[in-house]
Amino acid sequence: MNSLTDMSNLPLWPAIWLAIGFPVCLLILNECINAFERRGNPLAGNLRTLRTFVLPALAVLLFVRWILELPSDHVAVRWTETIFWIALLYALLGVINDIVFGLGGANSLSERVPKLFRDIARFALVALGAMVIYSKVWGMEVQGAITALGVGSVVFGLALQEPLGNIVSGLMLLLERPLNVGDWITADGVTGKVVEINWRSVHIETPTREIRVVPNVSLYKSAFSNLSRPTTERTEVVEVGFSYDDPPNRVKQLLEELLKSTPGIKSIPGPLVRTVNYADFSIIYRMIFTVESQEVLAMTRDQLMTRLWYMARREGLTIPFPIQMEYGPSENPSKPQKSASEWLQNHRRFEALASGAAQDQSTLMEYTAGEIIHSPSRPFTQCALILNGRASLVLLHSDGQQSIVANLESGECFGDRITAGSSNENVIIRAEKDLTLLTLPAEQMDSLINRSSSLASEIGEAIEVRRQAVIAAKRMHHASPK
Secondary structure, three states: OHHHHHHHOOOHHHHHHHHHHHHHHHHHHHHHHHHHHHHOOOHHHHHHHHHHHHHHHHHHHHHHHHHOOOOOOOHHHHHHHHHHHHHHHHHHHHHHHHHHHHOOOOOOHHHHOOHHHHHHHHHHHHHHHHHHHHHHHHOOOHHHHHHHHHHHHHHHHHHOHHHHHHHHHHHHHHHHOOOOOOOEEEEOOEEEEEEEEOOOEEEEEOOOOOEEEEEHHHHHHOOOEEOOOOOOOEEEEEEEEEOOOOOHHHHHHHHHHHHHHOOOEOOOOOOEEEEEEEOOOOEEEEEEEEEOOHHHHHHHHHHHHHHHHHHHHHHOOOOOOOOOOOOOOOOOOOOOOOOHHHHHHHOHHHHHHHOHHHHHHOEEEEEOOOOEEEOOOOOOOOEEEEEEOOEEEEEEOOOOOEEEEEEEOOOOEEEOOOOOHHHHHHEEEEEOOOEEEEEEOHHHHHHHHHHOHHHHHHHHHHHHHHHHHHHHHHHHHHHOOO
16 A cells, blocks of 8 residues: 555656657647648648647647646746746737638738738747746746847858848838739739738749748839739830821821720720821821720730731731841742632632623621621721631620620621621621621622622521521520520
8 A cells, every 4th residue: 555655656657648648739730730721721830830849849838847846946847837937828829810810801901911021020029028938937037038039130141141131121021002913913024913922032923933032121122013002004116117108197096996906905084196207118196095903905916916917917007127138129038828719719619700890899807806897876887798717796785795696717708788788787797717708899790690699599598597596696695584
């Protein structure tokens, strides 16, 4: 009996409880961390801090107090207790930060309070708590800790001037708030979207999916442009040159129509075209337009520049070659283009258009995908034969909706009186892929139809099919629930 009593006085049971409890707590924390990570809960990071720092520090503290039975004023006990309380304070502040800032939605406090400011506030609170812990655990006055901290800060600051400069610059940027996460900026020779602002630098994601890291001190000392301020709208300027033989007023009118018809370009403020310079090879015109945001600028500019070539081609405008070469009267630096007769070799029914007066009055026109060929506001008054590509016949409803009622393939005609019968005023014709048309006056098409009964029957049947498709689309639209 006495032996059992003696055994109970030994630190055996505390050791057993510590040996069993520590792994069990680690296992529970690991399961919680995995569960939170699967749900995307930000508290997983702070649970990881508890597992990595707080729990081991607590285990060591219990070991030196329960197992080794060291007195509370022992150096090892004081150091262990200091580390434990500081780690616990850091973890608890992290939990509070995640609850207040990390669990909200798109309009939560985390959107209005920058992460850098939250990190600085957390660091300041940990430093303040560390001084209180130092005073309580070591039994010394806080003034001595502050003095030691001040001397250490001087040495620390001299050794880390550049990192501290980035931190101070980050604080100045935080106070001034010239940029936020999500803004598009141009800095250090690169344009991209700000994805992170931390203690040392600003991370910029470029359109090529690269991350450019710009130190805070570079942004603070040099100029940069915020493309998302004061609004997200972006105004772009594009310059293009046309031949001196092209009348400026006609060029400006066509460019304005091109800008207004290009998707992505805002109507308010409206696009502008200005004549800006008489260069060596061409007259320079400046197109000014506005898009919704920087994200859509590249795509909108691409569509504009693509459509520009097709517009210039079918309107007979010349974009001069920027080279200095001499050509003879019969020489042309452009690649020879197929003539109307060459195109019509694949459409035997219309061979008569390749000779005589019809050929003299016919014109080859080219459109790119998405361009409008015929609309109520700008009707296509001639007749056209599709030589290559595809277009769609689109019905315009009174409520602004559209319905595709027919596809116009190579070899089909449209235009004055041969689009969709009496419904021409309600339809548009849109190029669905690169399109080559042979256009000619309606009189020439009438003459050709009168000379060929089979062609007249074929075109008449096509008109009737389109007319019936328009009527069916109207009925279906009216019958559908609004």
